[in-house]
Amino acid sequence: MRQQKIFFIFILLIAVTICFVKCIQQSSGSDPRGPLYAGADACLQCHKNIADSYMHTSHNKTSAPVFFDSIRTALINTKTMVNYPNGHTVKLEEERRNILQSQFEGDKKILSEKMEMVFGSGEKARTFGYWKDEQLFQLPLTYLTNLHQWTNSPGFPIDHPYYTRPIISRCFECHSSYVYHYNENTRPLEITEKFKPNTIVYGIDCERCHGPAKKHIDFHRENPAEKKATYIADIKSLSRTQQSDLCGTCHSGNPVSFKSIFAFMPGDSLKNYYMYYPGSFINPDVHGMQMQLLQQSACYKQSTLTCLTCHNPHKAENKTQQTITASCISCHNTSLHNTQMIQEKKNCITCHMPLRTSRSLDFNNSTENKNIPYKLRTHRIAIYPENEWE
Numbered sequence: 243m244r245q246q247k248i249f250f251i252f253i254l255l256i257a258v259t260i261c262f263v264k265c266i267q268q269s270s271g272s273d274p275r276g277p278l279y280a281g282a283d284a285c286l287q288c289h290k291n292i293a294d295s296y297m298h299t300s301h302n303k304t305s306a307p308v309f310f311d312s313i314r315t316a317l318i319n320t321k322t323m324v325n326y327p328n329g330h331t332v333k334l335e336e337e338r339r340n341i342l343q344s345q346f347e348g349d350k351k352i353l354s355e356k357m358e359m360v361f362g363s364g365e366k367a368r369t370f371g372y373w374k375d376e377q378l379f380q381l382p383l384t385y386l387t388n389l390h391q392w393t394n395s396p397g398f399p400i401d402h403p404y405y406t407r408p409i410i411s412r413c414f415e416c417h418s419s420y421v422y423h424y425n426e427n428t429r430p431l432e433i434t435e436k437f438k439p440n441t442i443v444y445g446i447d448c449e450r451c452h453g454p455a456k457k458h459i460d461f462h463r464e465n466p467a468e469k470k471a472t473y474i475a476d477i478k479s480l481s482r483t484q485q486s487d488l489c490g491t492c493h494s495g496n497p498v499s500f501k502s503i504f505a506f507m508p509g510d511s512l513k514n515y516y517m518y519y520p521g522s523f524i525n526p527d528v529h530g531m532q533m534q535l536l537q538q539s540a541c542y543k544q545s546t547l548t549c550l551t552c553h554n555p556h557k558a559e560n561k562t563q564q565t566i567t568a569s570c571i572s573c574h575n576t577s578l579h580n581t582q583m584i585q586e587k588k589n590c591i592t593c594h595m596p597l598r599t600s601r602s603l604d605f606n607n608s609t610e611n612k613n614i615p616y617k618l619r620t621h622r623i624a625i626y627p628e629n630e631w632e
């Protein structure tokens with residue numbers, strides 16, 4: 243009897259301890275990345291200007307849950323149907339405040355999945371995913387902003403609608419700030435990657451670039467008179483390679499990665515994460531490989547230029563010809579050539595950073611089956627032959 247009582251008290255004590263620990267964990271920040279992280283909202287208090295302006299950037303908007311109203315007005319005003327050579331059609335449908343991508347054979351609906359998560363700010367394109375049993379699958383239709391057109395998703399089979407391409411953690415590594423993922427042996431010899439959707443930190447947030455900042459915040463809250471930044475990396479004082487590697491985590495293509503870049507902190511080296519394919523420095527694609535392209539430019543080799551010379555990471559970019567010219571002229575002064583180009587109101591990048599079609603992304607709208615070019619600016623700043631100007 244007595245022993246039973248002691249045992250009961252013991253169990254009760256354990257239960258109370260677990261509750262207590264859980265409570266403490268929750269109150270010390272609920273960021274899925276752990277207690278060293280504070281979450282983007284926490285920066286507002288002291289960096290309001292940066293936070294307000296950052297909100298509008300493509301980085302911030304590069305992944306999100308699909309909200310009915312924003313997607314509906316933004317995307318439903320186009321032809322929302324793609325035909326496939328096997329006679330099937332995929333249409334966008336609206337149903338109880340959801341938007342679905344539905345596959346039809348004639349009038350018969352064979353499959354229908356909800357658009358639940360979006361990748362891409364829509365600056366150029368948006369692609370969508372649906373959840374099934376902690377797996378995320380890419381939907382067949384992708385939206386191309388410039389063309390105002392829905393098209394078969396890139397790299398998908400062109401003869402029939404396809405619903406079973408998994409979206410993998412690698413997409414999240416470049417397009418979000420965090421997701422918890424794990425591998426499960428679903429069948430013998432088959433490993434499936436699964437996610438905990440409630441751990442996603444959507445968009446690229448402050449701490450994705452700056453590293454965990456809880457300690458920084460605690461210090462400055464306790465020492466409001468201290469104006470010198472503490473417990474946070476000063477990116478400006480990092481070496482040029484370190485600065486380049488920070489942007490290069492997501493802007494140097496898709497090399498073999500042997501460690502999740504979610505762990506990358508300012509000051510880290512890309513060597514600890516990536517092994518590049520031998521070809522990736524010879525003829526880099528314009529999609530996602532800005533780092534390698536820039537490094538091939540005389541501007542980069544013969545000056546101390548970095549990405550930050552031309553890009554402000556906290557501002558939504560709306561580069562006008564004037565701001566671009568000004569950044570070129572800050573180094574290239576007023577040679578006869580430059581003065582003439584400015585007088586003729588010509589944009590330097592039309593000839594020296596021309597738009598190029600990506601080789602790694604192929605878009606086609608299936609039945610018409612034509613290649614839709616996906617164009618980006620080359621960052622190999624150079625003198626190009628006239629037939630390559632825009």
Ligand code: HEC
Pocket residue numbers: 280281282284285286287288289448449452455456458459462463468469470471472474475476477478
């Ligand atoms: C309680 C106030 C406070 C909060 C909250 C806060 N900071 Fe700061 N932070 C400061 C102060 C003070 C400085 C130094 C002055 C300055 O640069 O504005 C600073 C500077 C910085 C710097 C510049 C470092 C350098 O040396 O160049 C970065 C980066 C930074 N904070 C990031 C963050 C991030 C990210 C968050 C949110 C996760 C955050 N801060 C939240 C007070 C705060």
Ligand code: HEC
Pocket residue numbers: 282285289292293294296301446447448449450451452477478550555556
């Ligand atoms: C894409 C990466 C990236 C993201 C995301 C980012 N920053 Fe920065 N931040 C930088 C870089 C790079 C610098 C150094 C800029 C320079 O040298 O001009 C910097 C500098 C700073 C500084 C110090 C210089 C200044 O401009 O006052 C503060 C403070 C800061 N960031 C806060 C934030 C906050 C707050 C957020 C989120 C709202 C944020 N950053 C999001 C890359 C980023």
Ligand code: HEC
Pocket residue numbers: 299300301303304305361362363364365366415416417418446450451488489490491492493549550553555558559
């Ligand atoms: C965590 C990954 C990641 C990091 C780190 C990162 N970027 Fe990006 N960047 C992206 C993605 C993803 C996009 C595409 C956003 C979109 O439109 O959906 C992007 C887009 C951009 C754009 C185009 C913006 C526009 O409005 O079209 C510029 C410029 C850029 N990044 C510069 C930088 C610079 C400079 C740095 C380093 C300070 C940096 N990025 C660091 C992932 C990253």
Ligand code: HEC
Pocket residue numbers: 361362363364365366367368369409410412413414415416417491492493494495496528529530531618
């Ligand atoms: C190594 C980093 C990286 C990986 C991995 C990656 N992306 Fe991207 N993605 C980028 C960058 C950088 C851009 C924008 C600049 C560019 O295209 O060069 C971009 C652009 C996009 C865009 C267009 C955004 C816009 O509006 O401009 C979409 C959509 C997209 N990616 C989806 C995906 C999906 C889905 C995956 C996984 C299959 C994926 N990305 C994997 C870095 C990455």
Ligand code: HEC
Pocket residue numbers: 540541542544545546547551566569570571572573574590591594595623624625
């Ligand atoms: C940080 C300084 C810097 C900036 C900013 C800069 N450049 Fe350069 N650029 C250089 C240097 C240094 C060279 C090599 C010496 C030279 O040819 O003048 C160079 C070379 C060039 C060349 C000759 C390339 C070759 O292969 O012969 C062109 C063209 C050029 N830059 C165009 C531009 C344009 C266009 C911009 C703006 C988008 C720009 N640069 C921005 C520093 C810069």
Ligand code: HEC
Pocket residue numbers: 567570571574577579580583584588589590591592593594625631
């Ligand atoms: C219509 C196309 C075109 C435009 C626009 C243009 N350039 Fe050039 N640029 C050329 C060509 C072609 C050459 C090589 C022949 C030459 O030297 O005139 C060149 C050469 C250069 C060089 C290397 C030779 C030198 O003069 O130092 C630089 C640097 C340069 N351009 C910068 C710029 C800048 C900065 C702008 C914008 C103000 C600009 N260019 C606009 C076509 C153009």
Ligand code: HEC
Pocket residue numbers: 489490493532533536547548549550551552553560561566569591595617618619620621
């Ligand atoms: C010499 C100036 C310069 C430098 C340095 C530079 N960029 Fe750019 N970048 C530009 C210009 C100009 C554009 C085109 C802007 C536009 O058309 O609105 C651009 C566009 C982009 C885009 C959007 C892609 C597109 O084609 O629209 C991305 C992503 C980007 N830059 C990333 C980077 C990264 C990452 C670095 C460093 C590795 C970098 N840039 C260095 C000038 C520069």
